[in-house]
Amino acid sequence: MSHHLLEFRDVRFRYPDGTEALKGVSFLITHGESVGIVGANGAGKSTLLLHMNGHLLPTSGGVTVGDVPLRKETRPEIRRKVGVVFQNPDDQLFMPTVFDDVAFGPLNLGLPPDRVRERVHAALRQVGALTLADKPPHHLSGGEKSAVAIATVIAMQPDILVMDEPASSLDPKARRAVIGLLNSFAHSKIVASHDLDLILDVCARCLVIRDGAIVADGPAAEILSDATLLAENNLELPLTLQGRPAGEGTRR
C-alpha cells in the first residue's frame, strides 16, 4: 500500500523573515503507523505539519506522499490524501451549519449529493455528533467543536490523518472521547501535541523535534519514558509514568 507512505527527505524551510524553522528533517512513515510528534514550543512542530499537506513548500529537500512528490501543482492531490485537523476548531469550522461544514470537503471533491450526504452522516456518526448536524458551529461546546472538526476531515476519507493538538482545551471526558476516536481510525495517524499521555495512548512511534531537527525517533513507550531526553526538550514524563504516590501530588 505505497499510497499511505509519507516521506520527508532532508526538508529545510526558511520563513520569509529569515528564521530557519526546519533544518534538514528526514523520516518515513509507513501504512497504518501512528506517530506522535513532540517538542518544545517553537521547535518547529507546526511548520512540519504545514508541510504535510503543502500549505508550506520546502525551501529545499522533498516531501512525498504515496508516490506523489509535493510540488505546487500536486497540492490538490496531496490534500486529498492527507487530512489535517488544525489546532483551533474555530479556524476549521467556517460554514454556517455543522452539516454544511462536513459536506464542504466532499462537495469540493466533486461527489454527487447522495454520496456527500452518506459521507457526512457516516463521519458525524463516527465522531458521535450526528445530532449536531443542523446546529451552527458557534452554538457548540469546545468538545463538540473538536469532534466536528475531526469529522470534517474524515468525511474526505484521507489516507493519512494529521492532527495538531487534538485535545488541547478539552475537559478530561471530551479528551478521553477524542483519544478513543483516534484509536478507532485505521488510517496512518500523525499527532503533534504537548499532551504526552495522549501520545502514549494513541501512538506507537514518537519523533522528538528540537530547533527544526529530529533528535529522537523510536517507539513511543521508550522515548516518553526517557526523563533526560524529555527534560532537554522542555518536556516531562507523561503523568501516568510519573508514579506519584497518593497524597504527595499537591506538594510538587
Next chain:
Amino acid sequence: MSFEAAYSGIGRLDRLSYRDTVVHRLDPRAKVVATLLFVVVVVSFPKYEVLSLFPFFLFPVLMAALGDIPAGFIAKKVVVVSPFAVFVGIFNPLFDPSTVAIAPGVSVSAGWVSFASILVKFALTISAALLLIATTSFPGICRGLRRLGLPALFVSQLLFLYRYLFVLMEEAMRVVRARDMRSFGKRGAGVRVFVRIVGTLFLRTVERAERIYGAMLARGFRGDVPSMRREALRPSDAFFVLAAGCFFALCRFVPVPQMIGRLVRELAG
C-alpha cells in the same frame, strides 16, 4: 449599552431564528421577497403621509405573533437605532413651517407631519427587517439570496461575516475584559488604549483569516462555497408572498384608515 450586552442581544436574535413556527418554516426566499416588497411599498408613500401608513403595522405584528417573537425585544432594538431616523427628520419642522390642519381646529407645521412620517416609516421598515432576521436563520437568508440570483462572492462574504462575527466579538470581549481588569478608574480606558485594542484585533483577524483560508484549501476549496440544499417552494410560500403582496397593494392604493373612519361615522350617524 455595554459591549457584553450588545453581544448577548445579537446572540438572542440569532437564537430566535432557530425556533420552529409557521413563520420560521416559510422558505427564506418568500420572506426575503415579502420583506423587500414591504420596504419598497412603505418607502414609496409621499412625505406628508402618516395615517395611511398605520395599516402596515399589521405585517410586523402578525410576523412577530405567528413567529413567537417577543414584541418588546424587537421594539427595544428599534428604539436603539432610532436616533438615526430622528436626526434625519429633526430639522423638518424648522425648514417646513407652512401649517396644515390635522384635525378639526388643530393645525401644526407641515414639517412635524413629515417628521412623523419619517419616524413611522422607519419603525415599520426596521421592525420588518429585524423580524426577517429573527424568523429566518442567517444562513437561510443567504441561501435565499443566492437562489434569487445574488453573486456567489457576496453570499460567501455574508456567510463568513455571520460565522466569524461571534468569534470576533468573543475575542473582543476577552480583550476588553483583560483591559478592564488592569485599568483602574479612567486610566487605561482612554482612546489611545482603545485604538491599540482595535489594532490588535485587526492583526489577529488577519492571522485568523489566513488560518481559515488554509483550512479551506486543505479541504479542496476552489473559489465557490458549495451548497447542496435544494428546497422547492411550497404552495404555502407562494400563498404567503401573494397574500402579503395583495395586502400591501390594498394599503398602498386604497386609503384604508379614511374608509374605516367614514364607515364609523356613517354607522354612528
